[in-house]
Amino acid sequence: MASSAGDPLLPGDDGGRRCGFLPQSVRLKTSVWSELGGAVGDLGTYIPIVLALSLASHLDLGTTLIFTALYNFATGFLFGIPMPVQPMKSIAAVALSSAHLTIPQIMAAGLAVGAVLIVLGATGLMTSLYRILPLPVVRGIQLSQGLSFAFTAVKYVRYSQDFSTSSSASTSTPRSLLGLDGLALALVALLFIILATGSGDDEDGDGTNRRRRRACSRVPAALIVFALGMLLCFVRDPSIVQGLRFGPAPLRLVKITWDDFKTGFWEGAVPQLPLSVLNSVIAVCKLSSDLFPDRAELSPARVSISVGLMNFVGCWFGAMPCCHGAGGLAGQYRFGGRSGASVVFLAIGKLLLGVVFGNSIVTIIGQFPIGILGVMLLFSGIELAMASRDMGTKEESFVMLVCAGVSLTGSSAALGFISGILLYLLLRLRDVDYKGLVARLGAGRRRSATIAREDGDGDAS
Secondary structure: OOOOOOOOOOOOOHHHHHHOOOOHHHOOOHHHHHHHHHHOOOOHHHHHHHHHHHHHHOOHHHHHHHHHEEEHHHHHHOOOOOOOEEOHHHHOOOOOOOOOOHHHOOOOHHHHHHHHHHHHHHHHHHHHHHHOOHHHHHHHHHHHHHHHHHHHHHHHEEEEOOOOOOOOOOOOOOOOOOOOOHHHHHHHHHHHHHHHHHOOOEEEEEEOHHHHHHHHHOOOOOHHHHHHHHHHHHHHHHHHHHHHOOOOOOOOOOOOOOOHHHHHHHHHHHOOOOOOHHHHHHHHHHHHHHHHOOOOOOOOHHHHHHHHHHHHHHHHOOOEEEEOOOOHHHHHHHHHOHHHHHHHHHHHHHHEEEEEEEEHHHHHHOOOOHHHHHHHHHHHHHHHHHHHHHHHHHHHHHHHHHHHHHHHHOOOOOHHHHHHHHHHHHHHOOOHHHHHHHHHHHHHHHHHHEEEEEEHHHHOO
């Protein structure tokens, strides 16, 4: 993980003064290389989903790249942290399943989720929900999402994938040991990232070890691994150059019928809403407080409205419905992202690819080594899961683990959330002093009866 010690571009150093004309939200908090490493930190989630939808559902990847670049620019300046922009996973899963949503139905689902989140944010309901939710339940959702990413990442590394049918691990064919997308390549990338970034906390250990770890962490491990993957795209299939076409795809409004809205809402938006509320807003705000304790707490209302507005802008033009995500934030932080500059760098890269190559960029992304994506996704998932390590009591850990277990086995964040809330309330009932409560109720009734008699005597006199 990127360190602050000795970096030439820290706020207050010469680099910080040279960037004084920039808003505080996108000024570098560490080095350029660290922020660039953080910029690619959540691509292990982003690339498989948009690639699968481009291949199987004919999503326009160029349009999605351009709009998600605009989202990245906006969130980088507005929030001042490496706020991720990720595809809505439940909608993507339904679109790639046997139900197979069409592009208008996918966009209708995104618009429906966006509308609900705008209402929740604008009315203050999201803020109220954020304040009353028990922390162990939120940690359970984070743990389940992190472990889910980690399980998927291991499958990406171990087994061959066919993203033309699904964005999840879809085959049981073991990956070959050697080759340009072999198991050995993924393991080398894994070992390199571990040696460079360690467990992700360079403040552990004594002074000598800390300095040594900080020196290693200045290596932009994620950026190097991602650059290697891009190079291997052309080595694996040099003919992909012939498939490239210059210029962005023309923007077209997606024609959405009333039937598309109904299908998109019930089949796409309904399963997505719990995940968007819990993981894209609540968990993101909680995780931000953990990772950036010295900064002002994110407003759940702002984050909720941000997700809604993104989809109200892009879905009309065929851009994949997007949200923020705790896993993406954990991944970008894990690989060095510390400010809005990280996602602004990512936005520049996406915008260039989308404008220069348009939808033909899918020919390059389709050759990216999936094992390397799996390695990057693994670290994102583990970083998110590690946020749950702050449970201070056995009871809190009990609630968190039940919530996470139900979420994982039921493949539903909503089911895990309900289970966690019910368990938390049941445990609170055990602490209620029923004798004292009955005594207080009896005293209240006697007091009311006394007041009523006194009022009656007063009226009679």
